[in-house]
Amino acid sequence: MKQLLRVGLALIAAVSPLAAQTSPYLEKAEEVSAHIQEHFWDRKSGLYMGKSGGTEPELIWGCGVMFSSLVSAARHDKKYRRVMGDFFEAMDAYWDVKVKIPGYEPARTQGGNDKYYDDNAWMVLTFLEAYELTKESKYLKRAEETLEFVVSGWDEEVGGGIWWHEAHKGGDKNTCVNAPAALGCFRLARFKKDAEAAKWNALGEKIVVWTVKTLQGENGLFWDNIKVATGEINKGQLTYNSALMLRNFLSLHTRTKEAFYLDEALRMGKAANGMMDGQQKAYRDHIKWAHLMVEADLELYRHTGQEVYLKRAISNTEKHYADWKKSPYPDLISQGSLARELWLLVDHTTPVGKEFWKVADQAKGPAK
Template sequence: MIDEMRACMFHRMPCILLPLVAIVFVLPHSAAVAELPSQATVLEWGDESMAAVEAAFRVEQDYWYLEDVSTWRSTPRGKPVFMWGAGVQLSALAAATSNQPEKYRGQLDGYVKALHHYWHEHLRIGGYDVSPHAGSADRYYDDNAWIVLGLVEGYEVTQDASYLKQAKATFNFVISGEDDRLGGGIYWREKELLSKNTCTNAPAMVGAIRLYELTEETAYLETAKRLYAWTCEHLQDEDGLFWDNINMRGEVDRRKYSYNSALMIRANCGLYRITGEEKYKQEAERIAKAAKAKWYNEETGAMNDAGRFAHLLVDAFLEVYATTGEQQWLDTCRKTVGYVHEELRDERGFYPGNWGDSQRRRSGKAAMIDQASVSRVFQAVARAMAN
């Protein structure tokens, strides 16, 4: 089931049919979003989305969330959300706490504690497993890299030292997936050392950058620069965007997903903050422009990729805005969240997996990761607009 979840609809391997069949209706998309939403409106949308997730997905007694609404409806204590979705929800709660600490701090603290159920000690190192209370370890280096970023952000908004301590412990697991094969880089999955992926190396280097900024420990910066050089050498196309992975035969999977380039945008912004070297700022802008041209619809505000990827591109555009001060990047993000809310939200307050504008889909089920991605982007854009 884990491999089915990761394969279906998005990437990595051919799709295996799931036992749950969704009813899908295709509706025509509407015209461009008329005006950019205000900060108060986006914040309201964020609260609305967070409330919908809490009502439908959370298991109260355990303070964790379920994988999808169909499971929730048929079995009140169905399978918990996989670690990828858990990481997105952690980032959503961290951003929400930054916006309204009195409202969300308790939820954030509770969820970080609940995530301990996923923590698995194996081969003398701890890391987050794909599922809680797993028998044998099945840990993904990319899942853990996302958790590092969520914990770092949680530390920044709470100043709770336990968050930073856990972020560093999780990062230790992530970097344990690096070796010298293919000249370096971090693998995707611990139990199957088959490929080294941008989706692992890029968030790992951003995590290293953020930990360096918080601790000033030079090992983190050295790690970030090493991973940056390897990823650019092996996985970057001439247009600036990044391919998905390279396998152990040296064959590159040239598919492009928005989140891979998004995290490399953030890595460049971070290295520019630390070093002041103009080349990193210029590279961040170059990749951002290429990503915008590939995935963003200027007319409608749609982001033509899966929301679980695209929300990270919005995060990256917000970081370019913070780095350059150019209003176009914030306005792009405002237009996207306006499109997502006005065109993709269904009558239950749920959102589909894809944020594209070629068709609108209504499904008989809702995945937790898709709702968390929307919650995160609303909260992140509202925060940027307030600054």
């Protein structure tokens, strides 16, 4: 009887990609992702709607968050790999090729001049993660094309930095574009040969230096933006700004082994307690920003082994999930943010996820 039971369990594990996983977050991640597929996905177009039951496709920022949740889900459930591929192709509707340097428009386009460099910077990071997972060259190619657009937004006004918007709408240069742009350079360099890798790493370092010099606060966390015309700095500190700069410091430490970068990442990790709502045991920001600090906490935990950062990521995610259970978010970007958080916690409690990040955190990517 015991032998039959063992055989039966082995057969179940063989046919179900989820059965072999053991994570307390797996059921929750599946629940949220299934809800998104039911209420937001338009199977015909391959796109996701911005609102539950809506008819208008999500803007590209939300698409990037949603794609990141699919990439992390696809590590554990193969059905999401097909959805991820379909969604990637569908997002070509946002890709403007009628310009010298193509990039993603905020909405579906027939050619325009309304691109946000930060929207595109987020796409670079999630496409590189998709490439790391699948080894499908289309993701690497589009990541590099998109990054070329992002870095084209650099000029020497106020000493450097990338603009927020290609037509300089708002008149500012923001951490929310420069931080992910620098990380995109570092992440892309992992898949390039020596000369090209050096080029991208050097560009990433230049962006980091400008961002630190211009927008880092006394507490180690990062301010929002600088107005180019006046030099006035918006000293608001949103979680996602510091999250990406923290990850830049970890990336620099991994590659250079210089202690300064790890010290800065740890200083930021401790300072991030100031962005927590003590009563709620979660970051005070909306989940569309806060989920990126959860991701940074998990990377800092992997890098240092300090449990406090894993616990903080768990506390935030559990609070967000509890809110969702009471009343599911009506918008895609919030839903995708929660799904991303949950699947990342699945990563950190399963062999598949741990192995993925063990490789992805290395200074050099796997051979192409």
